[in-house]
Amino acid sequence: MLSQEDFRPVTLADRAFFERHYARYPQSHSDNTFTNMVCWNHIAQYRYAYVNGSVILASTLFGVTRFRPPIGPRDPDLMRDVIRFAMEFADDTPMVLIDPETARWMKELDPSLTLVPDRNHSEYVYLASDLAELPGKHYLKIRNQINKFRKNCSHTIEPVTGENREEVMQFLVKWCEWKGCENDLVLAHEKDAVFYAIEHFTELPLRGLMIRVDSQVAAISLFERLNEDTALVHFEKGLPDCEGIYKAVNQATAALLVHEVKYINRESDLGVAGLREAKLRYHPHHMVDVWSLKSKEDASASNRTSLQVSEL
Secondary structure: OOOHHHOEEOOHHHHHHHHHHHHHOOOOOHHHOHHHHHHOHHHHOOEEEEEOOEEEEEEEEOOEEEEOOOEOOOOHHHHHHHHHHHHHHOOOOOEEEEOHHHHHHHHHHOOOOEEEEOHHHOEEEEEHHHHHHOOOHHHHHHHHHHHHHHHHOOEEEEEOOOOOHHHHHHHHHHHHHHHOHHHOHHHHHHHHHHHHHHHOHHHOOOEEEEEEEOOEEEEEEEEEEEEOOEEEEEEEEEOOOOOOHHHHHHHHHHHHHOOOOOEEEOOOOOOOHHHHHHHHOOOOOEEEOOEEEEOOOOHHHHHHHHHHHHHO
C-alpha cells in the first residue's frame, strides 16, 4: 500500500527519469512538467513516487498537500490505492489536475466519488499560426498595438543563451522593481521561479528569446516542447517602457514556434479576472480542462457539480 515513505523530492537530478517517463506518457498540463516542478519547488515542495511503472506526483503549498492521479499504465488497483491514500492524507481536495478521460475512469471505478471541474487551472491552448500571424478582425487591436511598438521602439530579437544569461538576470531585477515583487507574495514567488529558470537555464529543457530595445533587454519569453504537437510558454516578462511589448514578445515567440508545433499552451489564468480576459482576447483553440476530487466530508456541497462528469 502507498505510504509517505514512497515519496521523494523532485530535484534537478531527476530530469532524465522524467524525460524518459514522459516520452512514454506525454503530458498536456504545465503543472506536471519537470521544469515547472523544479522552478516552483521553493513554494510547492514537489515530490513523487514510482509505483508499478507509474509516477504519482504530490505538492505541498502553504501546508496543504494534494496529489495527482498516477501517470502511467491504467492500473485500477493503484488508482484505488492512490485515492485511498490521498483521502487519508490531504485536505478537502485530495486530488487535483485530473484530465477528463481519467475523471470518467475514476467514476467508473467508484461512482461515489465527487469530481468537480477546476476552471481556474484549465489551460489555454492556441493555434501557433494564430498567435504568429494574428489573422482577421478578431486580432485587429493586437496587430495595431504591435505596429505601434515596432514604429516607436527600435528593437532586435535574439535567443536567450548561457552567454547573455547575466543580462537577463539584470532585466528580471528591473522587472521586479517595477512590479513591486517584494510587496506581493504571489509575485515574490514568481520572481524566485523565473530566477531559478534562468540560473539553471542550461540544465533545463528550456529555450528562450529576448527583445532588446535600444540594446537593453526589455522582454523575455521562456518555453519548451510539451509534447509532440504542443509547445509550452512558462514565463513571459516585459518592461513598461515601450507600449505593446508584451504583444510583441508573444508574437515573436509564436513566430519561432509555428515552424515546430501546431499548438502553444500558455497556461491557466488562476481565476484572475484581468488575466482571464487577456487570455481570452487571443481566442484559444481549446482548453486543457481539469477536474478535482473532493473528500467525502466536502462532497455534499459539490454533488450537483459532480454530476457534470458523466457529461464529459
